[in-house]
Amino acid sequence: xxxxxxxxGAQATAEAMRQxxxxxxxxxxxxxxxxIVEFFxxxxxxxxxxxxxxxxxxxxxxxxxxxxxxxxxARAMCATSSQGLALMWEIVAAAPGLRLPIVMPVVxxxxxxxxNIHCDHSDTMGTATLGWIQIYSENAQxxxxxxxxxxxxxxxxxxxxxxxxxxxxxxxxHGVETVKILEDxxxxxxxxxxxxxxxxxxxxxxxxxxxxxxxDYYFEVKRQQEExxxxxxxxxxxxxxxxxxxxxxxxxxxxxxxxEDAEVAIVVLSSAAGTAKExxxxxxxxxxxxxxxxxxxxxxxxxxxxRVALEKFRVVGVLDRSIAFGAYAPVYTEIRNALFESEKKPxxxxxxxxxxxxxxxxxxxRKVFEELLSNNxxxxxxxxxxxRG
Amino acid sequence: xxEKKGWQELMRGGDLPPATALENKTGSWRSLRxxxxxxNCIHCMICVAYCPDMAIPIKHSEEGVVGKGGRIYxxxxxxxxxxxxxxxxxxxxxECPTKCITMVREE
Numbered sequence: 001x002x003x004x005x006x007x008x009g010a011q012a013t014a015e016a017m018r019q020x021x022x023x024x025x026x027x028x029x030x031x032x033x034x035x036i037v038e039f040f041x042x043x044x045x046x047x048x049x050x051x052x053x054x055x056x057x058x059x060x061x062x063x064x065x066x067x068x069x070x071x072x073x074a075r076a077m078c079a080t081s082s083q084g085l086a087l088m089w090e091i092v093a094a095a096p097g098l099r100l101p102i103v104m105p106v107v108x109x110x111x112x113x114x115x116n117i118h119c120d121h122s123d124t125m126g127t128a129t130l131g132w133i134q135i136y137s138e139n140a141q142x143x144x145x146x147x148x149x150x151x152x153x154x155x156x157x158x159x160x161x162x163x164x165x166x167x168x169x170x171x172x173x174h175g176v177e178t179v180k181i182l183e184d185x186x187x188x189x190x191x192x193x194x195x196x197x198x199x200x201x202x203x204x205x206x207x208x209x210x211x212x213x214x215x216d217y218y219f220e221v222k223r224q225q226e227e228x229x230x231x232x233x234x235x236x237x238x239x240x241x242x243x244x245x246x247x248x249x250x251x252x253x254x255x256x257x258x259x260e261d262a263e264v265a266i267v268v269l270s271s272a273a274g275t276a277k278e279x280x281x282x283x284x285x286x287x288x289x290x291x292x293x294x295x296x297x298x299x300x301x302x303x304x305x306x307r308v309a310l311e312k313f314r315v316v317g318v319l320d321r322s323i324a325f326g327a328y329a330p331v332y333t334e335i336r337n338a339l340f341e342s343e344k345k346p347x348x349x350x351x352x353x354x355x356x357x358x359x360x361x362x363x364x365x366r367k368v369f370e371e372l373l374s375n376n377x378x379x380x381x382x383x384x385x386x387x388r389g
Numbered sequence: 390x391x392e393k394k395g396w397q398e399l400m401r402g403g404d405l406p407p408a409t410a411l412e413n414k415t416g417s418w419r420s421l422r423x424x425x426x427x428x429n430c431i432h433c434m435i436c437v438a439y440c441p442d443m444a445i446p447i448k449h450s451e452e453g454v455v456g457k458g459g460r461i462y463x464x465x466x467x468x469x470x471x472x473x474x475x476x477x478x479x480x481x482x483x484e485c486p487t488k489c490i491t492m493v494r495e496e
Contacts, residue, residue, distance in 0.1 A: 097402065097403075098402050099401050099404075160402075207404050207407055208405040209402070211403060211404075211405050211409075213403045216393060217393070221396070223396040224396050224401065227396075
């Protein structure tokens with residue numbers, strides 16, 4: 001039986017980590033991620049987990065220590081945001097290359113400059129090509145459940161890759177919601193024990209990890225890594241199915257909200273999808289055939305399934321909470337890619353919104369739906385929501 | 390190395406079985422060569438411990454070997470440097486308490 005708790009997104013994530021009881025958690029504070037490791041540090045101080053807590057001098061060292069612990073055979077975690085993720089970058093690329101099943105909650109925050117502590121997705125979108133599985137969460141409930149799911153996905157023998165679990169900075173990380181928490185035994189049973197097929201502390205079976213691979217071998221190693229992240233697509237659904245039996249919730253690649261007979265749809269990640277659902281409900285009552293697609297699994301990206309889902313719409317608006325300077329925005333790029341093979345492409349419009357934590361309101365989303373319904377769209381132009389001038 | 394493996398045959402993540410460095414004879418990188426004078430050696434094992442490779446082989450000797458001052462050193466003794474792997478870094482020469490290793494330029 002699940003318990004209901006009043007939790008922030010950060011607290012919900014820390015609660016999942018408490019149930020995981022990792023061998024090692026490495027902590028370096030950065031707004032708005034800090035409360036995750038703060039809540040966790042309290043669990044360590046109270047003795048409710050037996051984790052080795054390592055306060056460390058930078059994010060670069062934080063992920064480095066997690067990589068070392070994971071290679072040694074431990075379950076190791078850290079959490080970060082924005083500049084912290086940027087400082088980790090070298091090790092962010094190394095972790096999937098070393099095939100280490102690390103779960104790292106990331107609380108999305110804008111990147112400098114100008115310096116800003118509020119939510120947008122420019123931090124994690126900048127790492128989307130590095131080989132981590134990326135799961136975006138709409139609210140504290142999803143942040144909690146995705147953390148558990150991510151662990152099982154990361155450690156699956158066909159995958160063995162690190163996973164980032166995202167939640168929106170402040171909006172979710174610091175906002176209190178009702179969160180349904182699994183019983184500890186249920187959660188622990190679901191997660192199981194990590195059983196690595198090889199690990200560095202197994203001194204009877206030595207091997208070399210992280211060797212030099214020059215032009216004669218590097219390419220083959222990367223091809224393996226590519227195979228693993230695509231394998232994660234199937235495993236995500238399998239693990240989701242299993243978790244579903246405990247939570248009653250579903251874990252599709254993307255959530256389809258009132259899309260069945262929809263003429264137009266918005267595609268948007270994370271917390272803004274919650275706001276958009278409200279607008280869909282209101283406009284549905286007024287007779288508009290509008291719907292929403294909320295991607296959850298962003299890496300690997302489910303191109304084929306997304307194409308099939310989008311083909312039924314006349315017009316689709318894609319809302320990105322980050323810019324890809326000099327290119328189409330990240331989510332929009334994937335939606336365009338997904339539709340390349342389509343015989344019945346919907347019209348597309350790209351929107352950028354919410355940079356540096358700028359709020360998006362129901363009226364903004366309603367205007368987007370109205371624009372989509374009017375057919376007044378251009379797939380090669382990027383529009384902006386809530387921007388002055 | 391023999392035939393190169395395809396991506397499906399390699400260990401995950403480019404991991405390797407242990408001791409594959411033995412296959413790469415890195416001694417050719419050397420520009421300085423340590424010249425070892427056994428007659429001045431006390432077999433203290435400092436060079437062995439400091440060698441960043443494993444280029445100074447050792448063995449157990451009951452009969453002992455002749456070292457500094459004509460004394461017979463028994464037990465663990467060092468042998469001639471393994472030039473297949475010695476890269477000529479000079480750490481052994483620097484650390485040797487009896488200065489029985491001299492670095493000379495490779496011709």
